[in-house]
Amino acid sequence: MNMAAELHCHTKISDGSTNIEDVIAIARRSKISTLAITDHDSFAGTTRAKVLGERFKINVINGIELSAYDYERDSNVHILGYLPLFPNRLEGLCHRTNQKRRECTMEMMKKVMKEFPITADMVAKCASGSTNIFKQHIMHALMLAGCTDSIFGDLYHYLFNKKDGTCYVKIEYPDVFDVLKVLKDSGGIAVLAHPDFYQNMDLLPALIEKGLDGIELWHPTLTPETAEKIRAIADENNLLLTGGTDFHGMYTDKPLKLGSYMTPDENVKALLAKRREIEKNFA
Numbered sequence: 001m002n003m004a005a006e007l008h009c010h011t012k013i014s015d016g017s018t019n020i021e022d023v024i025a026i027a028r029r030s031k032i033s034t035l036a037i038t039d040h041d042s043f044a045g046t047t048r049a050k051v052l053g054e055r056f057k058i059n060v061i062n063g064i065e066l067s068a069y070d071y072e073r074d075s076n077v078h079i080l081g082y083l084p085l086f087p088n089r090l091e092g093l094c095h096r097t098n099q100k101r102r103e104c105t106m107e108m109m110k111k112v113m114k115e116f117p118i119t120a121d122m123v124a125k126c127a128s129g130s131t132n133i134f135k136q137h138i139m140h141a142l143m144l145a146g147c148t149d150s151i152f153g154d155l156y157h158y159l160f161n162k163k164d165g166t167c168y169v170k171i172e173y174p175d176v177f178d179v180l181k182v183l184k185d186s187g188g189i190a191v192l193a194h195p196d197f198y199q200n201m202d203l204l205p206a207l208i209e210k211g212l213d214g215i216e217l218w219h220p221t222l223t224p225e226t227a228e229k230i231r232a233i234a235d236e237n238n239l240l241l242t243g244g245t246d247f248h249g250m251y252t253d254k255p256l257k258l259g260s261y262m263t264p265d266e267n268v269k270a271l272l273a274k275r276r277e278i279e280k281n282f283a
Helices: 022-031 046-055 087-115 120-126 134-144 152-160 176-185 201-209 224-237 267-281
Strands: 034-036 058-071 075-082 189-191 214-218 242-243
Touching: 022 046, 022 134, 034 046, 046 058, 058 087, 058 176, 075 176, 087 134, 087 152, 087 176, 120 134, 134 152, 152 189, 176 189, 176 201, 189 201, 189 242, 189 267, 201 224, 214 224, 224 242, 242 267
Parallel strands: 034 058, 189 214, 214 242
Antiparallel strands: 058 075, 075 189
16 A cells, blocks of 8 residues: 655644644545644644544654754754654653743734734634744734735745844744754654755754754755755665655645645655664663
């Protein structure tokens, strides 16, 4: 049986616009048999996703996308975590990250409200079902108020550009090596997400040395040049290769259907084999 999988997907639990029920329905209609929900810093939707997956005969892989920072290179980093044996060991890390995100996003929201006619209740309604408030929810409220016609357009960059955004507040994410250690200690499989998006290729050797298990190869932001480099690095270091659409529903800068980017069958099997190997080492 072909097990090609969509291994990078967000829901309303974090910064996606689509609830878990609809994501599962879309997967079923798209004939996606294996799916990983990888919400930011949260496993809140895992149980519900698995129940729905069983009902609609979709294999749901337990996943998460952890926010981190490379302080040496001054860059954000996202680490995808798959199939942790002890997901509860990630709870403290996720709680601290979400608390910092909440504080900073609330400050950004207050700044936006001084410039534009939206209310906190409008943003809260857009964030309904999420474990936090994200910039996308603020932008959604601005769309509802007629201030913009897109999530990631000129207004987004005016407000939230990291260099000179009028309302941007930097979130202090945990050190990437600390995040990697906690994920590994949980028995999870650690994969560097979209290495081109945050320009993380120079970080790869240090992550591999610290136990990184894989790299995301199939992703909409990856260039052919970087993909070639990733394949060579993966072959040399016996790393997993994964991929997915990074689905966010309408919270995206261009339309991308669930399943636009998939992890091939052989690579899914390698991921599951890695899980069995980890289980033996933890036994």
